[in-house]
Amino acid sequence: MKIYDLIGIGFGPSNIALAIALEEKKQIDHHVESFFIEKQPSFAWHANMMLDNAHMQVSFLKDLVTMRNPSSRFTFINYLHENNRLQDFINLKTFFPSRHEFNDYLTWAAAHFNHCCAYGEEVIEVLPEKLGDEIALLRVRSRDKSQVVHERVTRSLVISIGGQPRIPDCFSSLKKDARIFHSNNYLQEIKQHVSAKKIAVVGAGQSASEIFMDLHHRSKHTQVDLIMRARSIKPSDDSPFVNEIFNTDFTDYVFNSPEQKRTEILDEFWHTNYAAPDLVLIEQIFNVFYQQKVSGIERHRFLRRHEVRKAIAQPGGIQLILHDLNADNPRAETYDAVVLATGYHRDHYKSLLTPLAPYFRDLTVDRHYRLCSAPNFKPAVFLQGACESSHGLSDTLLSVTAVRTSEIAQALIQSLNHSKNMPAKRTMSTELV
Numbered sequence: 001m002k003i004y005d006l007i008g009i010g011f012g013p014s015n016i017a018l019a020i021a022l023e024e025k026k027q028i029d030h031h032v033e034s035f036f037i038e039k040q041p042s043f044a045w046h047a048n049m050m051l052d053n054a055h056m057q058v059s060f061l062k063d064l065v066t067m068r069n070p071s072s073r074f075t076f077i078n079y080l081h082e083n084n085r086l087q088d089f090i091n092l093k094t095f096f097p098s099r100h101e102f103n104d105y106l107t108w109a110a111a112h113f114n115h116c117c118a119y120g121e122e123v124i125e126v127l128p129e130k131l132g133d134e135i136a137l138l139r140v141r142s143r144d145k146s147q148v149v150h151e152r153v154t155r156s157l158v159i160s161i162g163g164q165p166r167i168p169d170c171f172s173s174l175k176k177d178a179r180i181f182h183s184n185n186y187l188q189e190i191k192q193h194v195s196a197k198k199i200a201v202v203g204a205g206q207s208a209s210e211i212f213m214d215l216h217h218r219s220k221h222t223q224v225d226l227i228m229r230a231r232s233i234k235p236s237d238d239s240p241f242v243n244e245i246f247n248t249d250f251t252d253y254v255f256n257s258p259e260q261k262r263t264e265i266l267d268e269f270w271h272t273n274y275a276a277p278d279l280v281l282i283e284q285i286f287n288v289f290y291q292q293k294v295s296g297i298e299r300h301r302f303l304r305r306h307e308v309r310k311a312i313a314q315p316g317g318i319q320l321i322l323h324d325l326n327a328d329n330p331r332a333e334t335y336d337a338v339v340l341a342t343g344y345h346r347d348h349y350k351s352l353l354t355p356l357a358p359y360f361r362d363l364t365v366d367r368h369y370r371l372c373s374a375p376n377f378k379p380a381v382f383l384q385g386a387c388e389s390s391h392g393l394s395d396t397l398l399s400v401t402a403v404r405t406s407e408i409a410q411a412l413i414q415s416l417n418h419s420k421n422m423p424a425k426r427t428m429s430t431e432l433v
């Protein structure tokens with residue numbers, strides 16, 4: 001069986017950026033035979049949140065490469081140039097392209113790597129391949145739509161699988177009820193609810209706000225309740241000094257800080273990224289509620305300081321038992337559909353790695369995002385997007401992607417050189433012993 005130098009799980013922005021970094025390193029004589037496995041049938045970036053009027057929340061200069069190599073052919077600017085839109089884009093006078101356009105840029109970049117990416121296969125587990133006492137290689141098992149299992153063998157691995165929908169506990173027993181769905185599936189699922197009269201949106205972040213506005217425009221006959229524990233919707237702070245936390249050198253600062261300080265930094269700046277929509281969006285929502293006051297017709301409701309305590313599936317709808325945290329009162333409301341804009345968790349990589357658990361003590365990573373492993377475990381395993389607690393808030397975003405992939409590529413090349421030279425050295429030292 002062919003042995004790859006690297007297999008990448010997922011082909012979102014993180015691994016596309018890595019593929020580019022490796023491609024560019026090839027030009028300086030570092031050849032890494034890499035292959036990527038993506039579960040979607042073709043490239044798509046958060047397809048179910050591709051809402052009209054949604055814009056990037058990061059400058060286009062933080063694309064897949066510019067921060068690492070502004071002269072790369074994979075820059076957003078070169079994409080515009082190749083698509084004959086550079087001048088028109090300049091006239092837009094924005095740093096924040098639409099999400100549709102950025103998805104098109106990512107699709108364009110991904111297409112350069114069709115020869116080394118298998119789409120439509122979901123990686124289900126990663127197994128150790130023993131050679132004597134050592135784990136020298138990894139066997140990556142994936143399943144396609146026809147339930148056929150594929151196996152590939154690699155010297156190293158990078159897991160860049162993004163986030164998995166976070167479903168609050170009170171909804172967990174209703175996961176199969178089609179009337180409740182996560183924002184991750186919004187556009188696909190909302191089609192089934194065109195005649196819904198009353199919809200709840202649970203959450204206080206960018207996705208909850210975007211979905212509220214989308215539902216407001218989608219049908220004049222739908223009532224939408226925006227439900228959140230928070231007292232108000234706070235805007236994301238993207239002012240320049242605060243934004244410095246997304247600079248690449250801040251990663252060093254966070255990583256080198258003692259654990260308690262790291263936690264303090266994450267807490268202090270948590271709102272730059274979570275439960276913090278763009279100010280413009282908040283103003284649009286405020287305006288919707290203001291116009292309701294002007295007309296005297298209450299269509300939507302802003303149920304702030306409300307906590308969902310229980311969800312009950314009934315024939316006529318989903319009943320939510322809400323607790324009004326201000327009045328300390330319970331109330332029941334029934335909805336035709338409930339959208340959970342409740343964020344993502346990022347520890348799914350642990351279940352993919354379950355068969356390797358004995359070789360990773362505590363799943364900590366080094367500065368180059370490599371999981372620290374037992375001495376007899378040779379393959380390098382890197383994580384992208386799951387290192388927020390060690391590397392800072394930029395880890396789940398696009399902010400440091402270009403630079404991070406260069407750091408990973410560097411560590412990967414070192415590790416491959418080391419492992420390819422190892423057998424000879426090991427034989428020598430064994431003989432000496």
Ligand SMILES: Cc1cc2nc3c(=O)[nH]c(=O)nc-3n(C[C@H](O)[C@H](O)[C@H](O)COP(=O)(O)OP(=O)(O)OC[C@H]3O[C@@H](n4cnc5c(N)ncnc54)[C@H](O)[C@@H]3O)c2cc1C
Binds near residue numbers: 037040057058121163
């Ligand atoms: C709606 C939305 C908008 C966002 N907008 C911004 C923004 O404007 N700016 C910003 O900086 N960040 C934004 N983000 C954050 C987002 O995490 C990053 O933009 C970016 O997508 C991270 O790239 P990634 O490749 O690490 O993860 P993802 O983009 O999530 O890609 C992971 C890929 O792995 C695949 N995958 C998962 N599991 C498996 C498996 N077992 N086998 C095979 N494939 C698998 C998935 O299908 C997916 O294609 C946004 C997030 C969302 C949800």
